Amino acid sequence: MVARVAGVFDEKLTEAIANSKILVVGAGGIGCEILKNLVLTGFPNIEIIDLDTIDVSNLNRQFLFHKEHVGKSKAQVAKDSALGFNPNVNIVAHHDSVISNDYGVSYFKQFQIVMNALDNRVARNHVNRMCLAANVPLIETGTAGYAGQVELIKKGLTQCYECQPKAPQKTFPGCTIRNTPSEPIHCIVWAKHLFNQLFGEEDPDQDVSPDTADPEASGEAGASALSTEGNTAGNVERKSTRAWAAESNYDPEKLFTKLFGDDIRYLLSMENLWKKRRPPTPLVWDNLPGKDNAPAQHSGLPDQRTWSVHECAQVFAASCSALQKDLKSRADGDHLVWDKDEKSSMDFVTACANIRAHIFNIPLKSRFEIKSMAGNIIPAIATANAIVAGLAVLRAQAVLRGDINSCTSVYLRPKVNHRGQLFVPEKTLTPPNPKCYVCAPKPEVGLACNLKQLTLKDLTTAFKEGLNMQAPDATVEGKGLVVLSSEPGETDHNNEKTLEEIGLNDGCALLVDDFLQNYEVRVRLQQEDEEKSWRLVTDTDAPMPAPKEDEKPANGSNGSDPKPGPSTSRTRADSDSDMEIIEEDDDEPTVKPPKRRRTEVSDEIVNLC
Amino acid sequence: MVENNDIELSEAEAEQYDRQIRLWGLESQKRLRASKVLIIGLAGLGAEIAKNVILSGVKSVCLLDNEKLKEIDLYSQFLAPPDKIGENRAEASLTKARALNPMVEVTSETKSVDNLPDKFFQEYDIVCATGLKQEQLERINNACRDSNKKFLCGDVWGMYGYMFADLVDHEYSEEIVQHKAVKRGSDDAEKNARETVSINVKRRAIYVPLQNALSVDWTRPEMRSRLRRGDPSYFVMKILLRFKDEYNRNPDPAKRKEDTKILLRMRDELVKELSLPAGFIVDALLLDVFGTVSGAAAVIGGVIGQEVVKAVSQREPPHNNMFFFNPVKCVGFVELYGQ
Structure with a gap:
């Protein structure tokens, strides 16, 4: 018996916890906190996955790790430390990337709830799709400095992680970088x-x-x-x-x-x-x-x-x-x-x-400042992680108790809002976006490109980077002609051919699918002579920025829109390049901009009297 | 006020605290490193606060508790290992608390707060009290006040929790971000280039003691109007403090049914006493107040930990003066009482 004292929860929740199996993706700042809460609460079966190892700059918040653990597997050390709280819990640790054939749809299906404690968009997108495919509720978490959020994602009930286009990442025209820097x-x-x-x-x-x-x-x-x-x-x-x-x-x-x-x-x-x-x-x-x-x-x-x-x-x-x-x-x-x-x-x-x-x-900067900007460091702290992880586990309990409809998104604000709120829940669940190219019943998206120039190799890149697929296969709709195969060698000989050369033209539709993610999307090709690379076009006609660019200032830089240029500087964010699960303070802003919320200066709370 | 000692951070400190220095600055980190914190009550909430405060890199933390580790504590207390049931909770927590951050001096004290003189509490820059009765809290608060020391208290019952802060007369700096248009050279490629400039503004906040916040006159018109738009969490705290006073214990998971009845009865009495609107304090708020739920302890412990950091580093506006977590709505908010 794992739950040690009866009566803390009502019978329904006590039983639901006793029969649950939870997957925690990420053993960083939030992951450590979530694992602690789950183990103490008496969740009997937990799996945790992280491919990262422990760094000294993690120790100010990833409290399951100590100095002697630097260099070791986060997942394994987190498991060992957490078992000290409650040795009766069954924890399975995977020192591995979640993006792998080893963790397919059937793997995800064994869990009642998946909890994301990730720091990068690639892995988040992937787990989002796996949970949609497996129809398992996903609790998505993130923090940035003092702020954070917890969001439930459930197929058909709420919007998914990819329903809303993410803020475009800051890009710099190549000629600004190479010829005329000003910042x-x-x-x-x-x-x-x-x-x-x-x-x-x-x-x-x-x-x-x-x-x-x-x-x-x-x-x-x-x-x-x-x-x-x-x-x-x-x-x-x-x-x-x-x-x-x-x-x-x-x-x-x-x-x-x-x-x-x-x-x-x-x-x-x-x-x-x-x-x-x-x-x-x-x-x-x-x-x-x-x-x-x-x-x-x-x-x-x-x-x-x-x-x-x-x-x-x-x-x-x-x-x-x-x-x-x-x-x-x-x-x-x-x-x-x-x-x-x-x-x-x-x-x-x-x-x-x-x-x-x-x-x-241009003003010179210190090594400390340049490290923040070059490494895209979004500082993470123990307290915000603890709060977000606590809220996430309380939400998980509500899902298990059958109160899934009450599990609206909650935002942790850096300062209270005009109503004095520090944790701000949404009033209702946000329904799925019917035009979402990931979770809609029949996902569809446009791909604007110059068919005379875009090669099949570029098309693969577009599917991988734009649609976040791991191993795309593509056939021509209605003809069944295989354009791209994820089997090595099958279509590689066409890699350098342009889409026009292999017979694709404006208006042509491809059925593109990723076997691992159990995800298929219809991609309409749109001829645009001016397009130098490619660009996703969603049904709402709002152009989706292709993630060509991962360079973005962590702070301080102004927010002018990316400008088209003769060439753009393309740099993969370092830690994203191998799609690893990384610590939540690197590279990606983990918190989506809260909708409908403004940042008010809240002087009224600290009343001077 | 915590003095900022001028000794520079060591390389090891700079490395370990790198991320938080990027967030709250070197000055804050130096103030943290000079501050002495007392944490009273080593159940789940006390453990969460201790973890956050020790990780932040204060000078020292004293864990004070005269109670023994019980099985029910293990639901939320992660510093004391399960094989130490029956031992003193503060002492049982020492090894793991120290391991969190060897640069912080962690000690324990096993006397009851009732057997410690006021002077004891005045040795610390800030005191965080959990698990005590109202009378004990008020006494320690006043002792801190007398020597201009800061006081925080809070509790978690089941999934519900609160925090109170008395920072006496608190000066702090607040970073205000301003946007200003910038021009570089005669022709700037980016026409509307804007730069964010942050300036530090000095502010001051005056606090009231706990007894003021707990003895609010609800017949006053401004308090009545607060009821109309308000959240009943303040009254849940009142009911639970009364329960503790009356029964000398917290609601017991083993007596879930009986204690729920008592709580609902006490709720009805309070509603009558203060002429609160019927149905204002919903039953649901009093059904999940048993034991300490780990997730809730993490939430309240996170809020209190952050307030300790803000208070001793004198940076960013601290909450004035009560924070409540309403688990039914999953809302956390700050309200000012007793002023």
Whole structure:
């Protein structure tokens, strides 16, 4: 008998708990708290899944973990710690990604309730679909700083996680990043791209050299720049930055001179860019600002001191050689992955971002600030996690007791609202969006693209990134012709063909399905000559932004809309790239903007008398 | 007021507290590190508060409890392991409490609050009292008040809970975010570039002692009007404090039926006494007040933990002066009583 004392709950709930089996997805800040509450309450069967390992910056809130656990599996340590509260509970821990064939629809069907304690949209979308397919109630949680929310998702009864389009992620036009940065974040994005060009996975969309295709630079001045190209070192041929750096053996001075001297002079030659902007100032390695200054007096954390340009150059040199050494020690073809918690990676981005900022007259930032922005850190704290997890388990109890209709979304506000409310429940459940391309009875979505240019490979990307599928299969509606197969090799030979070449035209419909997610959607193709990539179009005609871009400032940056540009800078958020379940303070804002709620300044509550 | 000591954080502290420093700033963290906290009552709520406060990185926490660990505590008390039933609750919680954060000094005290002099409570910057009777709470509150020390109290009964705060005369800074248009150079590509600027405003809040908040005159017109738009949670707290007073215990899960009857009777008496509208305090609010439900303890413990952080770091407006969690509606709200 797991529930130790009768009478705490009424008989109905006591029995429902005794017969329940719960899945907790994520063993981070909220996951630890949920697990504790479930175990103490006497839930007899719990499974918990997380592929992450414990980091020291987790310890201020993930209270099931201690210093000696750093580096170990979150799921396993969480299980071991929680069993100490109540050894009679049966806990199964999976150190694994929830996005796997091992956790299919039948796996999800064995649970009465699934509780999400995730921090990224990819995994949330996936679990949402699994729970819809298995018809299991899902309790979705998230926090960001002092704020948080708990939401019930039940097929047919409430909206699903994907019923409302999510706020588009901040994007930056490629030419802003490469030619005309005006904010610190532009330089930080550039520095992360540079890291990948030199040490990471090379991505042609992350070019860091001057962009000669910038429409603003065109015209005579641009042409003159192009004609002199042959005389400008480093820009003669489109040699990869990596190859160029390797030739010079990653010599810091040579790298510096190219990136912060020659390339800047080349940008200056694109005169049109500087007619109405303050032009950048190329730097010389031997003569950097701050060289002769003693470090300024600083109070606060060492990381909160802003380095001089001279110091940045020194850190640049040191981190370059450390990263090169790391790269060399790896097998051929292997590469580094940028990680905000890895010292040299973070040093390198801080130094490069600041040197570039100085060149463009942009304020320099401290390593501490740049870490927040480059790592998209959304700080998480123990108390907000505890509150959200507590509310989530109370909601789970209500679902088990049969009161599912009372389980409206609840928002934890950072400050009380005008009615003095700190936890604000919705009045009613939000019904499903009938046009949702995930949970509607017959899901449908438009895909706007240029059929003459979009290749089958791009189409796969659109299904994976736009529709969040893991292994899409696609056939032409009415014909049954297989366009894409998730079986390796079956359709790969067509990868480079355009959609037009394989006979798809405007108005054509594809039936696309993902076997694992048990999800099928009808995709209408829409020819748009202007579309350079692809874009989802929902039935409500509100264009859905394709998630081309994961770069977004964690805070502080203004909210202007992403602008179309000749090329966009595409960067995958680091922790999302392998679809892992990660700690809830990284990368993705875990809290959807609460609807219909404004942020009021609540002076009335603290009455001065 | 907690003095901000000027010693810089060590590298280990900076690393462990990285995320919260990003949220509430280095100054707050330094104030936290200088503060001494007393937590009274180590049932489920006390354990939740202790966890949150110890994780936040205060200087020291003293766990005070003269009661023995009971089986029913294990429903929500995660600091004391099941094999320590029968031992003192504060002492049984020490090992796990210390493991939460070795940088915080955690001690225990096993005397009854009734056998401790006022001076004892005045040693701490802030006192969080749980599980006590109204009379005991008021006495400790007044002792803290006399030496200008901050006092919080709260309780969880089943799924219901409340918190009261007396921060006496509290000064704090509040971050106000403003948006201002910015212009960079003569031609800015982003025409309507806006920048958020946050400024810190100094504020002050005056609190009243617990006895004022608990002896509200409900015949006053402004209190009557509060009833019309209000939530009955305040009265649930009154009923449960009275129950404790009268029976010298909390409602007992083993006597669920009998105690529910008593609670409903006490509800009817209170309704009559204060001429409250019939049906205002719904039965449902008094049906789930047995034991301590872990989820509710986490919720109230989270709110109280955050108020401790706000109070000692003197940052952001603290709640003035009561918080209630109504589990039937799943609403949590702040109301001012006794002013």
